[in-house]
Amino acid sequence: xxxxxxxxxxxxxxxxxxxxxxxxxxxxxxxxxxxxxxxxxxxxxxxxxxxxxxxxxxxxxxxxxxxxxxxxxxxxxxxxxxxxxxxxxxxxxxxxxxxxxxxxxxxxxxxxxxxxxxxxxxxxxxxxxxxxxxxxxxxxxxxxxxxxxxxxxxxxxxxxxxxxxxxxxxxxxxxxxxxxxxxxxxxxxxxxxxxxxxxxxxxxxxxxxxxxxxxxxxxxxxxxxxxxxxxxxxxxxxxxxxxxxxxxxxxxxxxxxxxxxxx
Amino acid sequence: xxxxxxxxxxxxxxxxxxxxxxxxxxxxxxxxxxxxxxxxxxxxxxxxxxxxxxxxxxxxxxxxxxxxxxxxxxxxxxxxxxxxxxxxxx
Numbered sequence: 001x002x003x004x005x006x007x008x009x010x011x012x013x014x015x016x017x018x019x020x021x022x023x024x025x026x027x028x029x030x031x032x033x034x035x036x037x038x039x040x041x042x043x044x045x046x047x048x049x050x051x052x053x054x055x056x057x058x059x060x061x062x063x064x065x066x067x068x069x070x071x072x073x074x075x076x077x078x079x080x081x082x083x084x085x086x087x088x089x090x091x092x093x094x095x096x097x098x099x100x101x102x103x104x105x106x107x108x109x110x111x112x113x114x115x116x117x118x119x120x121x122x123x124x125x126x127x128x129x130x131x132x133x134x135x136x137x138x139x140x141x142x143x144x145x146x147x148x149x150x151x152x153x154x155x156x157x158x159x160x161x162x163x164x165x166x167x168x169x170x171x172x173x174x175x176x177x178x179x180x181x182x183x184x185x186x187x188x189x190x191x192x193x194x195x196x197x198x199x200x201x202x203x204x205x206x207x208x209x210x211x212x213x214x215x216x217x218x219x220x221x222x223x224x225x226x227x228x229x230x231x232x233x234x235x236x237x238x239x240x241x242x243x244x245x246x247x248x249x250x251x252x253x254x255x256x257x258x259x260x261x262x263x
Numbered sequence: 264x265x266x267x268x269x270x271x272x273x274x275x276x277x278x279x280x281x282x283x284x285x286x287x288x289x290x291x292x293x294x295x296x297x298x299x300x301x302x303x304x305x306x307x308x309x310x311x312x313x314x315x316x317x318x319x320x321x322x323x324x325x326x327x328x329x330x331x332x333x334x335x336x337x338x339x340x341x342x343x344x345x346x347x348x349x350x351x352x353x
Contacts, residue, residue, distance in 0.1 A: 025298075029317065032271055032294055035318045039272045040290075063289025071295035 007037035007055040008037045011065060029072060037062060086234070087193050090178065094198055094230035095205070097174030102242045103235070104168010110234040111161045117230065123156035125149055139160035160231055196253035210239035264306070265331055268322040271297060297321055305330050 012030055019026045037058045044054035062068065113123045122136070125131075131139070131148055139151035213236030220229050264274055275290045280330070300306040305327035311320045323331065 029298075031293065031317065032319050033291065035270070035277075036272045036290065036294075038316065061289070062291040067289060068291035068295070071292050071300065074295070087320055 007052075007059045008034065008041070009234050011037065011059045015069060018065050020069075020073055033062070033068075042254040065158025084193075085236065090181065091193060091198050091201070093174055093178045093181075095125050095202055096137070097171050097178055098202065098242065099205075100167045100171025100174060102171070102238050103164050104166075104171055106234045106238040107161050107168060110157075110230055110237060113230040113234060114157055114161070119153050119157040120227055121229065122230035122234070123160055124153050125156075126225060126227055156228075195257055196250050199246045199253060200249035202252055203243050206239045206243035206246060213235075213239060264321050265323050265328070268320045270311075270318045271321050272318075274321070302325070 010165075012034055016026065016030060019029060037055070040058035040061065041051065041054040044057055045051060045217060049057065110122050129149075131152055136148035139145075139148060139155045143151045143154035145151040147155060197243065213232040217229050217233045217236060220226070220232075269277070271294055275288075275293050278286045278288070278293070297306060297308075301308055301321070304320050304324060307324050308319050308321045310317055312318075
């Protein structure tokens with residue numbers, strides 16, 4: 001067994017501690033590294049260096065274990081590159097910003113529905129809903145109305161509109177952060193994420209949300225009740241609009257790709 | 264490695280010598296590149312035994328030779344274009 005102070009043994013230990021991936025790949029990397037370092041030492045000793053000096057020089061020329069391990073990790077596919085992570089994060093900020101802004105827009109639509117069709121359309125309770133006395137007292141404290149149901153409707157209407165509009169403000173902030181970060185990063189480098197990545201995700205996510213919410217509304221219409229339908233209808237309508245916008249963007253991207261695709 | 268099978272140490276040394284010291288990279292960073300080229304099917308490698316040591320020897324595959332020719336051609340065109348733009352004589 002080599003002495004623990006052998007620079008090559010110490011280097012291999014440090015490299016092993018930093019390598020990830022399959023055991024077979026790790027063994028191969030260590031074997032190639034050791035072969036390289038030992039040959040480097042032999043040649044340096046032939047040129048007149050002591051074994052200790054030659055080993056230290058060989059290790060220094062090989063690069064730090066962290067650098068070498070990072071290069072292996074970047075090319076092995078099991079760890080995404082920093083650029084990929086940043087691009088995915090920015091895509092999430094963009095989608096999240098649009099999502100929260102859409103929630104805010106649905107709050108405004110719900111508010112409009114409440115004004116035009118009555119708060120009961122947005123936040124009315126079903127015909128069989130009954131609230132216990134303590135809940136009614138809570139509703140009446142902040143929204144005094146002749147009946148408990150009317151107080152509950154006013155309470156829930158405020159919640160729907162206020163919370164959604166607050167989410168919308170967060171969404172606008174996220175979009176502002178995205179725009180500023182995008183300007184600072186500049187547009188010089190070729191993106192790693194495929195063309196239409198955000199548009200595809202956006203169309204799928206908002207399309208699914210629109211289907212679920214509008215489907216629930218349809219179900220409620222078929223059941224013969226419109227009380228509280230506006231809550232989902234406002235969300236479904238805005239989601240459908242956002243999904244349509246993403247779909248238009250996706251189709252535009254696909255058309256551009258078709259123009260430059262070979263064959 | 265395009266001329267004859269070679270192990271990592273020989274490739275690193277050739278890279279440094281033939282570039283007259285221009286490509287004096289941290290030697291360990293050449294191996295990740297070799298592994299990537301192998302995964303891409305442009306190189307293949309196998310263990311060999313020499314001087315009592317086991318070492319990995321790399322050689323260019325058919326696809327690697329085609330890719331190398333293509334890259335050489337691209338580089339010649341690029342270098343020739345740059346020379347023309349900058350007014351150098353070859």
